Amino acid sequence: MKVTFKDVTLSYDGKKDTLKHLNFEIPDGSLVSLLGPSGGGKTTTLNLISGLLPATKGQIFFGDDDVTKKDALARKVGMVFQNYALYPHLSVRDNIAFPLKMQKVKKAERYKRAEELAKLVHVDDQLDKKPGELSGGQQQRVAIARALAKSPSLLLLDEPLSNLDARLRIEMRQEIRRIQRETGVTTIFVTHDQDEALHISDNIMVLAHGTIQQFSTPTALYEEPSNLFVAKFIGEPVINTLPAEALKADLVASVPASILARAVTAGVRSEAIVPFDNGQGMVAAIHAGLRHAQKYGREATAELSYNGEVLLSTEMADLPQAQTEGDFFLTKAGFFLFDEAGALIFGGDSHDQ
Amino acid sequence: MAKKLSKILLYAIVTLGAITMLIPFLWMLSTSLKTAPETIKVPPIWIPKSLQWGNYIKAWSEAPFARYFVNSVVVTSVTTVGQLFTSILAAFAFARLKFFGKNLIFVIFLGTMMIPGEMLIIPNFVTLSKLGMIDHYAALIVPWLASFFTVFTLRQAFQSTPEQIYYAAKMDGATDWKYLWTVLVPMSKSTITAVTVLQVIGSWNAFMWPLIVTNTETMRTLPVGLQAFTTDAGTEYQLLMAASTFVIIPMVILYMFLQKYIIAGISKAGLKG
Known part of the structure; x- marks a missing residue:
């Protein structure tokens, strides 16, 4: 019914x-x-x-x-x-x-x-x-x-x-x-x-x-x-969120200026932060500090420090344990921008409008 | 060691309590088997020289006990069934239904429990005599068809059942009436048994009210009938005690059979008899 x-x-x-x-x-x-x-x-x-x-x-x-x-x-x-x-x-x-x-x-x-x-x-x-x-x-x-x-x-x-x-x-x-x-x-x-x-x-x-x-x-x-609420509510580990301001310099090439101007919060899924460009569409390249954190079962998490923010990634398991910084990529899938009210303005299928 | 000692103490106190409760009953049994002079002997004797079983036969035939017995059975059963019925309905309303003034009505009813029963004897007598019910079964039964004590106790039991079961039953197509009789009442069996037994005992043993509202011998109940042995010439204790024994026997049997439910029901509802 x-x-x-x-x-x-x-x-x-x-x-x-x-x-x-x-x-x-x-x-x-x-x-x-x-x-x-x-x-x-x-x-x-x-x-x-x-x-x-x-x-x-x-x-x-x-x-x-x-x-x-x-x-x-x-x-x-x-x-x-x-x-x-x-x-x-x-x-x-x-x-x-x-x-x-x-x-x-x-x-x-x-x-x-x-x-x-x-x-x-x-x-x-x-x-x-x-x-x-x-x-x-x-x-x-x-x-x-x-x-x-x-x-x-x-x-x-x-x-x-x-x-x-x-x-x-x-x-x-x-x-x-x-x-x-x-x-x-x-x-x-x-x-x-x-x-x-x-x-x-x-x-x-x-x-x-x-x-x-x-x-x-x-x-x-x-x-x-x-919206931001759903992005944060769904997904384990919880999506990384940071002020869009912190990323803006690295996004100018891939995000239209009009969207970037309205963006307040950026959301990055932990699996969207990768160590190599895998050719599936990257939204930004970032230089960040790296600290391997925990490994349990088939899951490994690493903490990246970037512009004073800490980002969690699950894709760093293959990097050498000794590495402490590097150039990383953000994939288009799993990267979102939200406006002041928390509504999605970039990411998912709605990007590149 | 201390644990053992406290256990011994506990048992000692419980045993003392049990003996205190039992002594009047034993005295009643002992007296019922004595001869008339033995009953007033000082110092008292516990075991009569020869057991006077004849006292029972004499007591039974001295007054129309068969008739009293029938009256008691009729009054007790009709009162209990009627009171239970009205109380179950009222308790359900207070426990589950939503209606205007529910809490106010409940508080007023609760207030009636604070009025001593003796205060109601005269107004109730006047009311019943105006209704022409004196010296009829109606006088013995009608005033007891509602009991807020029973309502209150059942309400507590009904409220302690999960509300979701009520919703489930409603969704399964049960009306309030069906839910009450096929779900709530069976679920509250132990409390209902407890209040039933308390009511049966109360009704069976009632003395004051039946004494006041009945005049003719054919309308008297057992406890009132026991007066037959107290005359101007004194009290025939051995016959009175023999009669008392056969009056309480049905209650003792009832209690023995339902003991399990009564204790469970009373402790569950947190009520005192």
Whole structure:
């Protein structure tokens, strides 16, 4: 089911405009992550989609249906809560079948459906247990099965992996992707973990300060952040930022003067600082001091001192340990300039205008 | 060593407490098996010379205890079921629903708990007599169909269940009514059992109110019926104690069966009986 927000605004608890003028469209059958820092409006946006919170202004559409005034039940969404919210007194089978029981589906039929779903989420050997006897990952699977039981218009997941340990998280996020592919249900997933979002989403919506910072594919988010906030939020290690002033002398050859005049902040991904011109488009050559810092696993980081700024690079592993300075290059990919308001004015695909 | 000593001390105190609680019961049992002269003997004797089992038969036939028994069962069960029903609904409203003046109403109800029960006896009696309910089952039951103590206790239990389960149930298509009876009540089983048992015991043992609102013998409950052994000529202690024993036996059995739930429920809700 396609979801469309038309100028949706929410104000509540006396705070004004918790969410401001949201406009977006989530394509049918896709998996979308709502990503952002705590308090940025992710869960609130999810609650607006589910109908648990009514919009103050604006319209929400499911397909061509205006559902703005409909509650969660009428919108037929399936939801997985952060703490799973399973019914502790019911068996796994009865938990999954509960939504069907509420719809007065016959017992034999709803148990059959519960068993199918249990098979889909791989808990078919746990059907007679109570939720309390299951591990966190299994409870998560049951919660997903229950949410899918009523063939929902949308599957919504509110930070579903945050209660799981690291290894299980990776397994469960792949499971969620698999289940989503197998059922084809449009899925919306709230997370504050960019790694999670980047790995499983078709599209990511970055929310902060009650507005959409960017809504695009994971690749575009990384390669073409629409503003400084997104550039800093996405990527590990965090993008190098420095005043554009410090770089200007080295950029005059490659960046138009009109853009350079407006540039306030420069962002350089750590993999965009390379020791040799690899012929893939360089935006600047810089002379900088070098200090090899840490090496762990297949990753090595080095600190470059340049015009009083420290830049982190992950591409210096092959240089001799003794080298303390040199001429380095900044690749076009992974180099961005932002104006005073933080908007992207150079870099990604939008450069050379 | 110090740990062991404190454990010994702890057990000593607990044992002392248990004995203190048990002595009246043992005295009741012992007295119920004595002859009339033995009951008032000084110094008191604990073990009668010959056990007077006949006291039980005599006590049972001295007053219409079968009728009292039926009355007690009817009053206790109707009061408990009715009170539980209204309390569950009210507790749910206070715990989960949003409505105008909720907190104010709650505080006012809470305030009613501060009024001593004795103060209400006269106004309640007047009200019921104007309604023509005196000397009917209604007088024994209706005033107890609502109990804020039960409401309050259940509200605490309901509030301690995760709110997300409420939202989950709503999304799964459960109405408030369905959620209450198929999710919230089963989830709060231990607290509900605890308040039920407390109510059953309270209702079963109630003396003052049934005494005041009933006149005819056929409407009396067991505790009131025990008065039969106190006459102008004195009290027949051995019969009174024999009757008291069979009056409390159903409660003892009930408690033994539900002990596990009662303790769990009481400690969970943080309430005192």
